[in-house]
Amino acid sequence: MKAVRRTVTPRLTAGLVGTVVFLTAIAPLATDMYVPAFPQVAGELSTTATQVQLTLTTFFVGMALGQLIGGPVSDQRGRRIPLLAALVVMTAASIGCALAPTIGVMTVARLVQGFAGGWAMVIGRSIIVDLARDAQLVRVLNLIAAVGGLAPIVGPLLGGLILQLSHWRVSFWLVAVLGLAMTLSVLVAVPESLARESRHAGGLRNFVAAGRTVLRNREYVGYLVVAGAAMGALFAYVATSAFVLQTMNGLSPIAYSIDFAANAAGMTVAALVAARLAGRVATRKLILTGQIAALAAGLAMLVGALWLGTPLLLAIVCFFVLMTAQGLMIPNGGALASAAVPEHPGTGSALQGFVQWVAAGTIAPIAGLGGQHTAVPMATLVTAGAAVSMIGLLVLAKPSTGHRRLP
Template identity: 60%
Template structure:
């Protein structure tokens, strides 16, 4: 696709379409002035759907294995297919929303989430559950990337950083509530109840989107050109050095999180004898640390350079990685190394991931959907690649996890340096 003119910054995509071809933010002449509270709440609720779809039913794995007459290995495939669906949904959903606008694709994704969650709830076999989980991940990733694009449509600069941190910080309660809610549901009902809850959540979000969420991408700013444009937009975004560098930092931050997820159960339960309840409490405390750091990042936006916040997070991650490596290599990972190491590791990601993502999105203001799609695709693909490597030591050793963390910190530091180079 070719363009003959480039609109001035104040005329670009700036806010909800009023119906006359102009956006509210454009009429104010300030794209970064305000993101409505209703939009932030809606985007946060949309962002929570995907993690809840995983975290709520993980505690029920033993019951699902027994109920469906399958094996733990086969059931693990329902997670793998879900992450594959998440990655593909974000890769496709963002660019298509750049062409069609935000509301229609978002409503379609939520409708698909209702159908997929219903399929999970009534699945008679593990094969049916695996297929439904793939579609559920596809719909969740599709909705998540469009929700993020809505914020990018409305804000830039410190307001974009602050808004995305607020969304991620509040949505970060999902990894804390998910397992606890799933366990509570198991006490009073079967494992299928968590999927029925997702059916209801998605249906409510359809109503919310219709009533609260405006169309933030005016027709005049939508792209055209079909698949060729998707290819060209992706290539254009990836050629933007600041975007690509921050993409690496954000994706490896997700890799650190899943290195922890893959190894922490072995370290804390198998090596140190914590009970499942004690492990859940530690897991929740680390998730609270991540959420708190993300909210602090939101408060620092516009006051402290965002790149500096990311650098501090990388330094903390490196220190935690060194502590974990020492504990794993020389002391068989005792609690005095594991507990503070994991807490600092997870808390630091609240300073890195959302900020790096906001910096990446800010680097490609003319292709927000494509940028968000690539961020989501690479992020979840990295998680899927890192987790099995980091957990390779199993209950025997945590050295692979610690080495993976340190390697990802070094690569992230190099990428951050590249992003800040003139």
């Protein structure tokens, strides 16, 4: 009698969830541990603030492309092997960053690091969606989001500590070690979650067709602008805050890292408060509140940069208000964008990630065009980002009558 071969469905174990949570820390750790070192990198590699900030741009562009391409490819080829390949490449690119002799080599290595990291992150989320259902899926995704909020707090503190005790290159060696640890964790704890019969041959071709459909939805595009413009404003801050607070105002790397962590904590708390208020306060009102706060912070910073010499207290207060406002704008804008295209959730999510990371990568070097001793470009970009985000909400994303949407 011929035996019947049965496919065993992998289980969502604690080890698997922990590994995917670990993967979500790639982007914030690879960025935020490095940000406090910008002045030192510029000095050692004999380069300008704008060129150092360009390494953020290439990382973010890589992240955007990795997320946009990695999801469809893994739908076609499976999850485990593409994920392992991405982690190996990310580890190698991190070593390249640690050894980079010039800013040009650093820029290319950061592009590869971002691409592989984005690829790994999108596959990690796909594995959770493959295996979790209903309430379990919600719990795991909330856990991943919580880690995403904590990593920007830990990253700069760790980066500042490294600068106090050692050299900025150590932060990249640490990311390489984490990449190796992630690879080993995937080998041990993550099985293939997408059965062969569930894969499809459409790949990128199907993704492009669905993308066209999603981008014809004006409400979705409006919320895409809301979150993308807010992301641009946020990374104008990320790219220049080290120069504003350290070079212009004399903060030490560890003091700067503490302030950066406090601002990230403000953003995390705002996002948690918004989650608690969901269903009781209209999501659009929460977004608008964040936009008004961000616009006020940008205008105050611009006045301070133009006429007051960017005093330390003003910069600290404005940065905190700006970052806290992002906790109301970016997650809620993304949620409403997804709600606007319920028939294409994966495509909508991939396009959101792509647009947000491209915005981050484009804005970062522009914010540093004035050099290390002015905050005018950054303050202008923060103000413009808040204003454009508001246009996305109030003009482009006007909900259609009778359209199903989040409260």
